[in-house]
Structures are given as C-alpha cells and as structure tokens.
Amino acid sequence: MSTLTQDDIEIATRAAENFTRLYYSTYDSPTRVDDLPNFYRVNSALTWNGRPFEGIEGVRELVSGIPTTKHEVQSFDCHPIPGSQPPSLLVTVSGTVTHGKGPAGNPANTPRHAVEGHPRVFSQTFVLAPDPNAPPTKSGEVAKYYITADALRFVG
Numbered sequence: 001m002s003t004l005t006q007d008d009i010e011i012a013t014r015a016a017e018n019f020t021r022l023y024y025s026t027y028d029s030p031t032r033v034d035d036l037p038n039f040y041r042v043n044s045a046l047t048w049n050g051r052p053f054e055g056i057e058g059v060r061e062l063v064s065g066i067p068t069t070k071h072e073v074q075s076f077d078c079h080p081i082p083g084s085q086p087p088s089l090l091v092t093v094s095g096t097v098t099h100g101k102g103p104a105g106n107p108a109n110t111p112r113h114a115v116e117g118h119p120r121v122f123s124q125t126f127v128l129a130p131d132p133n134a135p136p137t138k139s140g141e142v143a144k145y146y147i148t149a150d151a152l153r154f155v156g
Helices: 006-027 032-039 055-064
Strands: 040-048 051-054 069-081 088-099 120-130 145-154
Touching: 006 032, 006 069, 006 088, 006 120, 032 040, 032 055, 040 055, 051 055
Parallel strands: 040 145
Antiparallel strands: 040 051, 069 088, 088 120, 120 145
16 A cells, blocks of 8 residues: 655645535536536446435436535545555535525425425535546646545434
C-alpha cells in the first residue's frame, strides 16, 4: 500500500470541495435529470435512503421520480484512500435538503409537521474514483473523479 503525502491530502481536500459544490448545485438545477448522471458510470452503485439503484440509468430513474430539491451543505470531510495515484476518495457530507417548493409551496391543508416541503437532515457518503478517461492532470492539479458508490440516508 502506498503512503499518502501532505500534497495528496491537500489535493484530495480541494477535489472534495469542488466535487461537493458541483454535485449539489447540479442536483438542485432544472437540468438535473440530464446532468446529474454524468457524475456516475454504468457500474456505479447508489443507495438512496435504503433503496438501491445502479448506474447512470438508476440515477436518472431516481432523480426523475422526486420533486425539485434545495440542498444546504453544512459540512463535508474527505479521506484519500491509498493504493492509486491519484488516490480514490471517501467523501462524507451532511446538511439539509428541501424537496418541492418549501413549506410555502404546500397546500393550505398540509399538516404543519408534514415532511413534504420541509428541510430534512441528510448524511451522504461517496466513494470517488479517478476517472481513467479524463485528460491527465498536472502536478498539484485536482484530478477528475466519478462516483463509484453513493449512499444517502435521511437522519431523524
């Protein structure tokens, strides 16, 4: 197993920060059904609150079946996984997500404690692998990654 350097950790942290920003802005965009699957590959695994989906088509199926979203990322952490150069990354994200138009978008007769339209706390874990089809990166440059595994769980 190879040893990680301080540069590996700093580059991985930048990659995770860029990934997190791009992923959730894409997820919340009007074009998410077409764009979000680009983060995955045909063999990627996704578990969404206990429901398994596979690959690009599975992601497309999931995203097209849920209302619009607004994510608020509250924190993320990144751990490089030794063994490849650049290393694969384990990225954990926590925050809140609102599905639909928010509480003001609910019909007047919606119970006050209904889940729909209210922020829900989530925890999401990604395993990112270096994309072998991306152009090579220069020293110190953030590598291009794709999602090989993704698990989201609502908390509470």
